[in-house]
Amino acid sequence: MNRNRANRRLVIALGAGALLVILGLSGKAGPIRWVYDHTLAPVGHTIAGVGTGMSEFFDNFGKVSHLATDNLRLEQENASLRQRLAADADTRRDNDILRRQLGFAVAGGARTIGAEVIAFQPDSYRQFITINRGTNQGIAKGMAATSDGILVGLVSDVSSTSAKIALVNDPEFRLAVRDDDSGAEGILSGQLGNGLIMDQISQTDKVKAGDSLTSAGLGGNVPRGLYVGQIQSVNTRQNAVFQSAQVVTTLRANHLRFVFVVLGL
């Protein structure tokens, strides 16, 4: 008798669970998400900070032997970037003058909104984060998110008070990107186990290691010119239609605490 009662309760619990899943699939789990966003999520954000700190602590042990070479490389990169910034400032000034003369609106910076990362993907196969901003703050699906000047991902799902962002290293991530140095365009994809790859690059395009990649701005809500990463190596095969390139980014997904969602230009 007890066993029958227990089995009945089990079936009822399973039925309730299935109902909740159906509600979630049909997009009606908003109230549950609202409760989570306002109760557990803030606690999660604080605890994530502890996890990030510990992760950096352990990471630093492995980096000690490379400190000197990394320092030298970074100093050289810094000097090169400063020169480039100075040249870009001149180019921007010339651009503004020409736009005014032609009657175009002066190109402005993108409008962004800052958000805290309140949760991470709970498994190892996908790369998503959840932020504490949603449609109430003007965020929509497909918008780009950046951190430290690097594109970190695209908004994949949004509710009134939170949004999920698919990171660039998620295996299903796709974005049209452009090689700033050669003008080549291709598709950036994430790979399981980290790492990015840019493929569908025309065989006639000359891409090389060290080239900077930015978003191509071809359709959607992602503006042109958001920095993505650098080409690490190029894979060219004579009998292939396209070439591909391995891309490296300085994004450390598990250390993200704050991101900026690009609302528009």
Added chain:
Amino acid sequence: MKLYGLILVALLSLVLQLSFLPALRPFGVVPNIVLIVIAAAALTGPLVTAMILGLGCGILLDLVSGSDFGLQTGLLALGVVLAGYVSRSGLQLGIRVQLLIVVLAVTTISAIIAILGLSIAGARVSIGTATTQSIIILILNCLFGVLFAPICARLATQNELYGKQ
């Protein structure tokens, strides 16, 4: 009193699963401690309690996860059902061995579903990397299971709401 302790442990494991563990990423992977807590609760206490906890935790994980909605809920429910079979199978196995069996089974099924799902969706998946990651997750889940099984078991037995079965 112990039911509330179990709920507290489940909530704590949920928060850690969504924040601390992904931020820390030991050996580059995220172990599943919610599965361990729910499986331990199912092995030593009433199945209904474990199922309700598992479904609740699963729904919250699905709300945050970018994977298909219902996957985490389904896996935790599967864990409870498997735990029910293992604990009532009549085999004289200790709590740790039973938990290892459940964790091994659910983690393996979870890895297969995730990798198959990504492959079907056209994602770039290196079988070698995926297999290595899955093995590391399996080892870490088993390790956490062995460490935390007695704590969860102590909280799950003789809870006041449904009584011991």
